[in-house]
Amino acid sequence: MSLAAMQRDFAGWLTDRPGSMAAWVDGAAQAGLDVYHNAYHMRLADCLHEMFEKTALWLGDEAFMTAARAHIDGRPPHGWTLGVYGDGFDRTLARLYPDDREVESWSKSWMTAPTGRIAGGADEMLLNTIAERILGLPQDHRPDKGVAFNDIPR
Amino acid sequence: MTATPIASFDRFGLGLRTPHYQDFLTSTAPVDFVEVISENFMIDGGRPRHILDQIRERHPVALHGVSMSIGSADGLDRAYLARLKTLVDHVDPLFVSDHLCWTRIAGFNAHDLLPLPYTEEALDLVCANILQAQDVLERPMLIENPSTYLQFTADSMTEWQFLNAMCARTGCALLLDVNNIYVSAINHGFDPMTYLDGVPADRVRQIHLAGHSQGRDCLIDTHDQPVPPPVWALYAEACRRVGPVATMIERDDDIPPLADLLAELDMARAIATMDRRRAA
Numbered sequence A: 001m002s003l004a005a006m007q008r009d010f011a012g013w014l015t016d017r018p019g020s021m022a023a024w025v026d027g028a029a030q031a032g033l034d035v036y037h038n039a040y041h042m043r044l045a046d047c048l049h050e051m052f053e054k055t056a057l058w059l060g061d062e063a064f065m066t067a068a069r070a071h072i073d074g075r076p077p078h079g080w081t082l083g084v085y086g087d088g089f090d091r092t093l094a095r096l097y098p099d100d101r102e103v104e105s106w107s108k109s110w111m112t113a114p115t116g117r118i119a120g121g122a123d124e125m126l127l128n129t130i131a132e133r134i135l136g137l138p139q140d141h142r143p144d145k146g147v148a149f150n151d152i153p154r
Numbered sequence B: 001m002t003a004t005p006i007a008s009f010d011r012f013g014l015g016l017r018t019p020h021y022q023d024f025l026t027s028t029a030p031v032d033f034v035e036v037i038s039e040n041f042m043i044d045g046g047r048p049r050h051i052l053d054q055i056r057e058r059h060p061v062a063l064h065g066v067s068m069s070i071g072s073a074d075g076l077d078r079a080y081l082a083r084l085k086t087l088v089d090h091v092d093p094l095f096v097s098d099h100l101c102w103t104r105i106a107g108f109n110a111h112d113l114l115p116l117p118y119t120e121e122a123l124d125l126v127c128a129n130i131l132q133a134q135d136v137l138e139r140p141m142l143i144e145n146p147s148t149y150l151q152f153t154a155d156s157m158t159e160w161q162f163l164n165a166m167c168a169r170t171g172c173a174l175l176l177d178v179n180n181i182y183v184s185a186i187n188h189g190f191d192p193m194t195y196l197d198g199v200p201a202d203r204v205r206q207i208h209l210a211g212h213s214q215g216r217d218c219l220i221d222t223h224d225q226p227v228p229p230p231v232w233a234l235y236a237e238a239c240r241r242v243g244p245v246a247t248m249i250e251r252d253d254d255i256p257p258l259a260d261l262l263a264e265l266d267m268a269r270a271i272a273t274m275d276r277r278r279a280a
């Protein structure tokens, strides 16, 4: 087996890209593949929900999850920290709700209050601000716990 | 490389979680050590680091990582390693641990602990990555057995055989998660006692305890409930085999008041001491 090829196929499975895990597992693994697929999406949706709590209250959970799903599909995470995963979610929301000024203002509030996003500032400063808001509080980043279960819309 | 130079620390701790920050900062919680998620503190300065510094003044700290991705076919992320090394130098932790899994490939990061096939190819790669990490960190690591939800058709050895070879080749030690053994055993239909008998007991330096949930088709390692009876039973068996090692309880969802977790930790103490008395 080529580990690199398997891992690329697994990433493809998680992100709904064409390709197949069938070369690497048998039919009994389908339930497990579903668990990983679900956990990947739920974790990112939870992360967005925590960062954009007020937007979620305004939209309601179902609409928020649909928006989160659109964002996750368009922007799979790259870095080792989820601290910056909310970057650009305001643009996803603007695309889905082009005429909704309330959504626009809520979606920008997590970055602007109370310390303000440091426009053009040093990366570290920005990271600190984000760390305080996301990594320190309110919830720790814990991908080693599994995520149950299964209600994110596909 | 054979023997691991990591000293044993035969004590009982808890994970540091945000709802308990105040408890840990304003009182001396009766724990012998505190485990923190490395990535939450791998950013210089700021409130998280300030909190960690205050905790460190009161307790020994274990650094538990979730994003090293020692199973990545791509190799390790050097910038990540450099940040972790800075944190390790700052904290002077009891242990530095991460998981037998992969999280990252070709620039994509799943933020989940994804399963590895247990093959010679994966073993070579994992060992090379661990050796590189230990080289940068200038200390041996603890590697934790994951909960898994599928197995690969290419598997040519069991997880415990993989762990044995990995420890022998790299000098790393083990963080044995008893709940993960139980969850994987149920999901894949092996006997958890066979697993316990198969791991190199003299390499275990820390034990994790946690709760899980029944998913639609599998047990899921959710860390959202008290440690259940079968996991306590397995812990007693683990104590019998590995002797006195650091034990801690992982609770990450539906987090109860600290007092409840301290009561669970007393249960762990009682089980471990019972075993130590029997051994004496």
Ligand SMILES: [Fe+2]
Pocket (backbone or CB within 6 Å): A144, B144, B177, B180, B208, B250
């Ligand atoms: Fe664990």
